[in-house]
Amino acid sequence: MEKEQFTLTIFSENNIGLLNRITDVFSRRKINIDSLTTSASETEGIFRFTIVVETSLSNVERIVKQLEKQVEVLKAFFYKEDQIIHQEVALYKISTQSLMHSKKVEQIIRANHARILTIEPEFMVIEKTGHQSETQALFEQLKPYEILSFVRSGRIAIAKPMKRLSAYLAEVGQAL
Amino acid sequence: MNTQIQDLETAQANTSSKIRKKVTGAEALILSLLEEGVDTIFGYPGGAIMPVYDALYHYDQQLHHILTRHEQGATHAAQGYARLAKKAGVCFATSGPGATNLITGIADAQIDSTPMVCITGQVASHLLGSDAFQETDIIGISAPVTKWNFQITKAEEIPGTIAKAFYIAQNGRPGPVLIDITKDAQFETIDFEYQKCQKIRSYRPVPPLNHQAILQAAQLINQAQKPMVLMGQGVSLARAEKELLTFAEKTGIPIASTLLGLSSFPTSHPLYVGFLGMHGNYGPNVKTNEADLLIAVGMRFDDRVTGDLKRYAQKAKVIHIEIDPAEIDKNVKADVAVIADAKEALQGLLPLVKAQERPDWLQEFAACDQTEHDQVVSKTLAPNTPKVKMAEVIDALSRLTQGQAVIVTDVGQHQMIASRYYRFAQPNSNITSGGLGTMGFALPAALGAKLARPDREVIAIIGDGGFQMTAQELGTLMQYQIPVKMIILNNSFLGMVRQWQELFFDKRYSFTEMANPDFVALARSFKIEAQQVQAREELSSGLENLLNHKGSFLLEVVVEKEDNVFPMVPTGESVSNIRLS
Numbered sequence: 027m028e029k030e031q032f033t034l035t036i037f038s039e040n041n042i043g044l045l046n047r048i049t050d051v052f053s054r055r056k057i058n059i060d061s062l063t064t065s066a067s068e069t070e071g072i073f074r075f076t077i078v079v080e081t082s083l084s085n086v087e088r089i090v091k092q093l094e095k096q097v098e099v100l101k102a103f104f105y106k107e108d109q110i111i112h113q114e115v116a117l118y119k120i121s122t123q124s125l126m127h128s129k130k131v132e133q134i135i136r137a138n139h140a141r142i143l144t145i146e147p148e149f150m151v152i153e154k155t156g157h158q159s160e161t162q163a164l165f166e167q168l169k170p171y172e173i174l175s176f177v178r179s180g181r182i183a184i185a186k187p188m189k190r191l192s193a194y195l196a197e198v199g200q201a202l
Numbered sequence: 203m204n205t206q207i208q209d210l211e212t213a214q215a216n217t218s219s220k221i222r223k224k225v226t227g228a229e230a231l232i233l234s235l236l237e238e239g240v241d242t243i244f245g246y247p248g249g250a251i252m253p254v255y256d257a258l259y260h261y262d263q264q265l266h267h268i269l270t271r272h273e274q275g276a277t278h279a280a281q282g283y284a285r286l287a288k289k290a291g292v293c294f295a296t297s298g299p300g301a302t303n304l305i306t307g308i309a310d311a312q313i314d315s316t317p318m319v320c321i322t323g324q325v326a327s328h329l330l331g332s333d334a335f336q337e338t339d340i341i342g343i344s345a346p347v348t349k350w351n352f353q354i355t356k357a358e359e360i361p362g363t364i365a366k367a368f369y370i371a372q373n374g375r376p377g378p379v380l381i382d383i384t385k386d387a388q389f390e391t392i393d394f395e396y397q398k399c400q401k402i403r404s405y406r407p408v409p410p411l412n413h414q415a416i417l418q419a420a421q422l423i424n425q426a427q428k429p430m431v432l433m434g435q436g437v438s439l440a441r442a443e444k445e446l447l448t449f450a451e452k453t454g455i456p457i458a459s460t461l462l463g464l465s466s467f468p469t470s471h472p473l474y475v476g477f478l479g480m481h482g483n484y485g486p487n488v489k490t491n492e493a494d495l496l497i498a499v500g501m502r503f504d505d506r507v508t509g510d511l512k513r514y515a516q517k518a519k520v521i522h523i524e525i526d527p528a529e530i531d532k533n534v535k536a537d538v539a540v541i542a543d544a545k546e547a548l549q550g551l552l553p554l555v556k557a558q559e560r561p562d563w564l565q566e567f568a569a570c571d572q573t574e575h576d577q578v579v580s581k582t583l584a585p586n587t588p589k590v591k592m593a594e595v596i597d598a599l600s601r602l603t604q605g606q607a608v609i610v611t612d613v614g615q616h617q618m619i620a621s622r623y624y625r626f627a628q629p630n631s632n633i634t635s636g637g638l639g640t641m642g643f644a645l646p647a648a649l650g651a652k653l654a655r656p657d658r659e660v661i662a663i664i665g666d667g668g669f670q671m672t673a674q675e676l677g678t679l680m681q682y683q684i685p686v687k688m689i690i691l692n693n694s695f696l697g698m699v700r701q702w703q704e705l706f707f708d709k710r711y712s713f714t715e716m717a718n719p720d721f722v723a724l725a726r727s728f729k730i731e732a733q734q735v736q737a738r739e740e741l742s743s744g745l746e747n748l749l750n751h752k753g754s755f756l757l758e759v760v761v762e763k764e765d766n767v768f769p770m771v772p773t774g775e776s777v778s779n780i781r782l783s
Contacts, residue, residue, distance in 0.1 A: 046345045088531070091530070095527070
C-alpha cells in the first residue's frame with residue numbers, strides 16, 4: 027500500500043485519558059504519529075486534536091472510523107495536503123556572539139522572514155512560523171552558527187471546506 | 203468543565219428521583235446500581251474497595267453478591283450473566299492485582315460486544331501516582347479494552363458516572379465499561395440523587411435508519427440469484443431472531459451463522475445451512491465463494507470466518523447490516539452499508555423484499571451437506587475408536603436435551619465440536635468466547651448464565667486444559683449451590699494446538715500433553731457430584747446422570763487423545779479450500 031501524509035482533525039470532549047485512547051488507535055496498528063497538537067476549538071468546551079501521520083488511504087479511513095467510535099470523540103476528519111492550510115512554529119536558540127561577529131546571521135533572519143523574540147547577553151531566541159520545510163531550511167542555514175537549542179511545534183491546520191462542525195453533527199443527529 | 207455541560211443536559215432530559223441526604227460515596231454507588239436495576243454482582247473484596255463492600259453489607263437483600271474465587275472468574279461470570287439476562291453484568295474488584303485480574307474478561311467482553319460494568323477500588327486520591335500499596339493505573343491499562351472508562355475522585359461524581367456507564371455499556375454496540383473509584387471518594391458523603399442517562403452528546407449509539415440504504419439493499423436482494431445470509435451475534439443482541447426467520451422464509455435465502463450467531467436461527471430449519479468459518483460446515487464456506495450476494499447481519503467478517511480476504515466472496519455483492527460504523531469496510535468492502543440495529547434493518551427490509559423460493563440454490567447446499575456427512579460427520583460419529591470421540595458426546599447430549607440447553611463452551615477443539623454438533627433449537631443458547639478465544643471462560647461464564655436464567659439448563663463443555671485455568675470457580679458453585687452441569691472432554695492434550703502441531707508442525711507436540719488431576723476427586727472435594735466415563739457404553743448413562751442430578755454435576759469423559767476437528771480452513775487459505783480431512 028502506498029503511504030501518503032494525512033492530517034487528521036479530531037473534535038472531542040476535553041476529558042483526561044482520551045489522549046491515550048486516541049493515540050492507541052494509531053499505535054495498535056503500529057503507525058507512528060509524526061506530530062500531535064491539542065487545543066481548544068471554535069466551540070466552547072470542544073477540544074481539538076491535529077495529528078499528522080504517514081499511512082495508506084485505506085488505513086486512514088479505518089482509523090478515522092475507529093477514532094469516531096471512541097465515546098468521547100464527536101467527529102474526526104482526514105485531509106490531504108491540498109485540502110488544508112497548515113502551520114508550524116519553530117524556536118532557535120543561538121549565542122548572541124554569533125550575531126555580533128557575523129553579518130550573516132542577520133541576513134539569514136531577514137531572508138527567512140524570521141524574527142528575534144529576545145536577546146540576552148549570552149543567547150538570543152529566533153522564531154520562524156511556516157511549513158516544516160521552511161523551518162527546517164532555516165535550521166540548516168543557522169547550523170554553522172551553533173544552534174544551542176531547537177524546538178518545533180506540531181502542525182496546526184484549518185480545513186478549506188466551509189462546512190462547520192455543528193453542521194456535520196446535525197447531519198448525524200448530534201447537537202452541541 | 204464538559205462533564206458539567208453534559209450533566210446539565212442529562213438533568214434537563216430526565217425526571218429526577220428522590221434526594222437522600224448524607225450518604226457515603228460507597229452507598230451512593232450501591233444506590234446507583236439499584237437504580238439501574240442491578241440484582242447480581244460478581245466480585246472480590248480488597249483494601250481499596252472495602253467501603254463499598256461495607257455499604258453492600260446492608261443491601262444484601264436487594265443485591266446478590268457472588269464471591270468468585272478470582273477476579274477473572276468474576277468477569278466471565280458477569281459475561282455469562284449479561285448474555286442471558288440481556289443487560290450489563292456487574293463486577294467489583296479492588297485496586298492493583300484485583301483490577302488487573304479483570305483485564306482478560308474485559309478484553310473478551312470488548313471483542314465479543316458484551317455489556318459489562320466493572321467497578322474497581324483505587325487508592326486515595328492524594329496517593330495517585332505515588333506507587334502506593336496496590337496502586338495500578340487501571341484507567342491506562344484498561345483503556346484499549348474498554349468501550350469507556352473513568353476515574354472518580356469525588357463522591358459527587360458517582361451517580362452521574364454510573365448512569366453514564368450503564369448507558370454506554372448497554373446502548374449501541376454493547377461493551378465493557380470500567381469505573382475506578384478512589385477510596386476517599388467512597389468515604390466522602392453527598393446528598394444522593396439519581397437520574398438515568400438518556401444521551402451523551404459525543405456518542406450516538408444507533409443512527410436513524412437510512413431508508414435509501416434499505417431500498418438499495420432490497421433491490422440487491424430481489425435481483426440476487428444466489429444470496430446468502432451471514433448471521434452474527436448482532437441478531438441476538440438486537441433480539442431480531444423472529445425478524446430474521448420471517449425474512450428468511452419470505453425471501454427463501456439460506457442462513458449461515460458465525461460462531462457467536464449460533465442458536466439465533468433454529469438448526470433444524472430447512473433454510474439453515476450451517477456454521478461459517480475455520481471449523482464450520484462445508485456448504486456455507488464453499489458457497490460463500492459462489493454466492494452473488496452476501497447479506498451480513500450483525501457480524502464483523504472476522505478472519506476466522508473469511509480466511510484469505512483476497513479470495514473471499516469475489517463473485518458477491520455485499521450488504522453489511524451492522525450497528526458499529528467502524529466495522530463497515532474494515533475487512534470486507536460493503537456495496538450497501540446499513541448502519542443499524544439488526545431488528546430495525548430487517549423490519550425495514552421485510553416489506554420491500556419479494557417472496558421467492560430458491561430450490562436450486564438450496565439444493566447446492568444440500569449436496570455439500572451430503573459430502574460433509576459422508577466424508578466427515580459419519581466418520582466422526584462412528585463408534586470405531588477405542589475411546590469415545592468428542593463429537594459422539596455432543597451428539598448424544600444434543601439428543602438427550604433436544605437442543606434445549608444453554609451450551610457454554612470454553613476454547614479449543616471441544617468448542618468447535620460443540621458448535622458443530624449441538625443442534626440448537628432455542629435462541630440465546632450459545633455462550634462462548636469467540637473473538638478473544640479465552641481458555642478458562644466456560645466454567646465461570648456458565649455460573650453467571652445459570653444465575654441469570656435459573657429456569658434453563660446450563661451445560662458447560664470444557665477441555666481438560668481450559669478447565670484447569672479457572673477450576674477454582676468450583677468453589678463458587680459450591681458456596682452458592684449453583685446447579686451448573688459440566689462436561690470435561692478430557693484428551694490429556696491441549697487438543698487444538700496439538701492438531702495444528704500434527705498438521706502444520708510435523709507432529710512436534712511441543713508442550714501440549716498434560717498430566718491431569720483426578721477431576722472426579724477434585725469436584726468431590728468441592729462437594730460437587732462427579733463421574734468419569736471411560737467406555738463408550740457408559741456415555742449415555744453418564745449424560746443422564748448429569749442431566750438428572752439436581753445440583754451441579756461434573757462429568758468427565760475420557761476421549762480419544764489424537765482426534766482432529768474437520769472440516770478446516772487452514773490459516774491464510776481461501777474458504778473454498780476447506781479441508782475435509
